[in-house]
Amino acid sequence: MKLKQRGKGRRPFVQPILSFVQLLILSVLPAAGTAVADRLILKAQGSFFVGGRTVFTDALTGAPAGFLDLGTNTGNITVDQMYVRYQIPEGSEKHVPIVMLHGGSLSGKSYETTPDGRMGWDEYFLRQHRAVYIPDQVSRARSGFDATIYNEVRLGTRPPGDLPPIRTASREIAWPFFRFGPIFGKPFSNEQFPLQAFDEFDKQVIPDLNAELPEVNPTWANLATLAQRLDGAVLIGHSESGFFPERAVLINSMYVKGAITIETRCPTNLVPEQISILTRVPILVVFGDHLADVPAYATRWMDTFASCQQFVQTVKNAGGNATMMHLPDYRQLGNSHMLMQDNNNLQVADLILEWINDHVEKQKENRKLIH
Amino acid sequence: MKLKQRGKGRRPFVQPILSFVQLLILSVLPAAGTAVADRLILKAQGSFFVGGRTVFTDALTGAPAGFLDLGTNTGNITVDQMYVRYQIPEGSEKHVPIVMLHGGSLSGKSYETTPDGRMGWDEYFLRQHRAVYIPDQVSRARSGFDATIYNEVRLGTRPPGDLPPIRTASREIAWPFFRFGPIFGKPFSNEQFPLQAFDEFDKQVIPDLNAELPEVNPTWANLATLAQRLDGAVLIGHSESGFFPERAVLINSMYVKGAITIETRCPTNLVPEQISILTRVPILVVFGDHLADVPAYATRWMDTFASCQQFVQTVKNAGGNATMMHLPDYRQLGNSHMLMQDNNNLQVADLILEWINDHVEKQKENRKLIH
Numbered sequence: 001m002k003l004k005q006r007g008k009g010r011r012p013f014v015q016p017i018l019s020f021v022q023l024l025i026l027s028v029l030p031a032a033g034t035a036v037a038d039r040l041i042l043k044a045q046g047s048f049f050v051g052g053r054t055v056f057t058d059a060l061t062g063a064p065a066g067f068l069d070l071g072t073n074t075g076n077i078t079v080d081q082m083y084v085r086y087q088i089p090e091g092s093e094k095h096v097p098i099v100m101l102h103g104g105s106l107s108g109k110s111y112e113t114t115p116d117g118r119m120g121w122d123e124y125f126l127r128q129h130r131a132v133y134i135p136d137q138v139s140r141a142r143s144g145f146d147a148t149i150y151n152e153v154r155l156g157t158r159p160p161g162d163l164p165p166i167r168t169a170s171r172e173i174a175w176p177f178f179r180f181g182p183i184f185g186k187p188f189s190n191e192q193f194p195l196q197a198f199d200e201f202d203k204q205v206i207p208d209l210n211a212e213l214p215e216v217n218p219t220w221a222n223l224a225t226l227a228q229r230l231d232g233a234v235l236i237g238h239s240e241s242g243f244f245p246e247r248a249v250l251i252n253s254m255y256v257k258g259a260i261t262i263e264t265r266c267p268t269n270l271v272p273e274q275i276s277i278l279t280r281v282p283i284l285v286v287f288g289d290h291l292a293d294v295p296a297y298a299t300r301w302m303d304t305f306a307s308c309q310q311f312v313q314t315v316k317n318a319g320g321n322a323t324m325m326h327l328p329d330y331r332q333l334g335n336s337h338m339l340m341q342d343n344n345n346l347q348v349a350d351l352i353l354e355w356i357n358d359h360v361e362k363q364k365e366n367r368k369l370i371h
Numbered sequence: 372m373k374l375k376q377r378g379k380g381r382r383p384f385v386q387p388i389l390s391f392v393q394l395l396i397l398s399v400l401p402a403a404g405t406a407v408a409d410r411l412i413l414k415a416q417g418s419f420f421v422g423g424r425t426v427f428t429d430a431l432t433g434a435p436a437g438f439l440d441l442g443t444n445t446g447n448i449t450v451d452q453m454y455v456r457y458q459i460p461e462g463s464e465k466h467v468p469i470v471m472l473h474g475g476s477l478s479g480k481s482y483e484t485t486p487d488g489r490m491g492w493d494e495y496f497l498r499q500h501r502a503v504y505i506p507d508q509v510s511r512a513r514s515g516f517d518a519t520i521y522n523e524v525r526l527g528t529r530p531p532g533d534l535p536p537i538r539t540a541s542r543e544i545a546w547p548f549f550r551f552g553p554i555f556g557k558p559f560s561n562e563q564f565p566l567q568a569f570d571e572f573d574k575q576v577i578p579d580l581n582a583e584l585p586e587v588n589p590t591w592a593n594l595a596t597l598a599q600r601l602d603g604a605v606l607i608g609h610s611e612s613g614f615f616p617e618r619a620v621l622i623n624s625m626y627v628k629g630a631i632t633i634e635t636r637c638p639t640n641l642v643p644e645q646i647s648i649l650t651r652v653p654i655l656v657v658f659g660d661h662l663a664d665v666p667a668y669a670t671r672w673m674d675t676f677a678s679c680q681q682f683v684q685t686v687k688n689a690g691g692n693a694t695m696m697h698l699p700d701y702r703q704l705g706n707s708h709m710l711m712q713d714n715n716n717l718q719v720a721d722l723i724l725e726w727i728n729d730h731v732e733k734q735k736e737n738r739k740l741i742h
Contacts, residue, residue, distance in 0.1 A: 041411070199449070
């Protein structure tokens with residue numbers, strides 16, 4: 001396994017706008033890390049939506065009649081659409097496109113510039129000649145959500161108990177739950193998350209409205225549609241969306257060329273027919289470090305890990321191609337739940353790229369040689 | 372005035388992922404329009420947040436005690452932060468950076484790829500060697516919002532009447548109000564908005580939670596801070612945010628090098644001291660066509676236009692540099708409220724770039740020559 005040395009001190013990309021916090025950080029980092037990255041050369045970039053349907057609403061706003069400055073409170077709106085931003089670098093035609101989906105109470109921002117201003121996976125994969133697609137989940141961020149129920153409660157046409165709970169993570173929960181350290185304010189000695197930028201990280205944490213979505217989350221079908229539009233893609237999911245790549249495979253296995261599941265609970269109630277479909281696609285499950293080391297959430301993380309160990313074994317037993325990548329077994333120590341933002345995020349990316357090379361792209365070449 | 376010919380048929384950037392609707396559109400457009408754009412060469416790109424403060428909440432979720440899977444419903448969260456994505460092209464050091472802020476029930480998506488797959492202003496300004504910064508307003512999209520009040524109402528600790536109304540625009544309102552045509556479903560004969568992609572446009576329309584913000588919208592200070600971090604920027608606001616550039620100037624006039632106000636109501640209650648501050652910065656106000664031609668909203672649009680004509684005159688009378696650019700007077704006919712997405716969006720961009728050149732950058736050169 002070739003592990004290029006991309007240590008903690010290396011910052012191949014220095015964000016030109018620096019907050020005072022970041023300036024403080026830079027001032028204590030070795031000067032060797034200040035090299036400016038090469039220019040980024042793109043064939044194309046842009047954004048678009050996948051999915052979406054038109055629904056009637058009787059509560060365009062929560063303002064009562066008489067206070068409607070546009071005249072009416074009813075009409076048709078679009079819901080369930082998924083925003084996707086993409087960039088296509090030179091040389092990408094040799095590789096499978098990558099879709100990176102964020103977790104709960106987060107947005108596509110997860111994969112962009114890290115809280116301490118280092119390169120995110122979006123740009124790193126681009127620089128490895130991969131076309132990169134970053135969605136916001138349905139009901140989050142630029143994908144929007146259906147506000148009808150909130151407005152109906154305000155108007156009194158529905159009881160408050162009908163409101164779906166909106167979910168936000170506090171600073172005090174995020175720190176230990178994301179395994180930045182054993183308790184709030186205290187890091188692990190080998191912690192990889194850039195905790196000097198914890199305040200910046202916390203700005204990424206936004207309300208999660210997924211509780212208003214149906215049991216079959218529209219994001220799953222949108223991911224399957226996206227993979228089809230791209231004529232094949234590797235899907236990455238994280239945390240809340242960790243198993244969404246597999247959900248997309250279960251909807252349409254033709255175009256998902258690889259499913260990468262980062263730190264989520266794997267379902268244990270899949271029926272044999274579902275497992276059989278999942279054997280058609282290479283699957284990688286990734287977990288970071290310190291799963292048993294946060295007292296408040298140790299049982300939860302160990303159960304989560306065990307559920308995916310079982311899932312990987314079940315797929316293998318059915319003849320599938322599934323890999324469990326517990327990062328400490330791959331010489332990456334101290335990784336948090338937000339491993340795409342950790343100090344060694346590019347080394348973890350290299351491990352994933354190597355898996356894609358070995359299990360998705362080489363397989364493709366082999367198939368071409370055989371047929 | 373040099374107006375380069377960028378007609379309706381020209382699509383310098385063809386999005387590689389085409390929906391069936393888009394394929395249909397392409398099939399009826401002249402083949403001359405299918406030229407692929409030049410590569411885009413970037414010095415840097417990324418995203419970060421501006422502003423934000425930590426507040427205590429007693430309703431992290433709307434789930435009652437006993438259903439809290441992370442143990443507690445209280446804690447500190449970050450609110451009022453503003454997400455900003457940026458790209459810096461080669462040659463940008465000669466030019467002032469541009470910040471493009473979106474309007475109501477919309478997000479930064481407004482300035483990206485148009486609904487019918489043409490180049491947005493974000494990429495066009497990049498290709499004119501401008502560093503481009505695209506925020507999401509505070510309480511919208513990737514900037515998140517404070518969900519406390521919604522959860523408190525669900526938990527019964529607040530009455531439903533406390534809920535701020537969330538605002539969404541229906542398809543039936545957006546069409547005439549954005550002046551896509553005189554009534555829903557009918558375009559103006561010279562309409563510039565790409566109505567064949569109206570369904571795609573409607574996916575950009577998302578719930579607007581600005582009603583929960585204080586009267587002094589945190590986005591205003593965040594814009595002023597952003598301009599300062601960039602050591603000078605031209606700020607563009609649209610519709611709901613149309614006057615936000617001037618609000619940023621009123622907070623700190625040092626770093627806003629130009630304020631561009633697109634299609635909004637201009638305040639008529641500014642005091643002489645405020646007008647005096649606004650004379651320090653070049654101001655451009657832009658309006659599209661058909662202001663009097665939508666029966667349901669003609670009075671509203673004409674009043675809006677008149678308020679800005681008065682504002683421009685007031686600033687001029689006080690010795691300031693203010694320009695009213697009513698596009699029909701600049702030979703651009705048929706423009707909608709969403710003029711950054713209209714078929715002639717790049718011609719409108721050229722007019723704005725020419726204004727920036729004449730009123731912001733040449734002024735800077737002149738000042739350098741004098742001093």
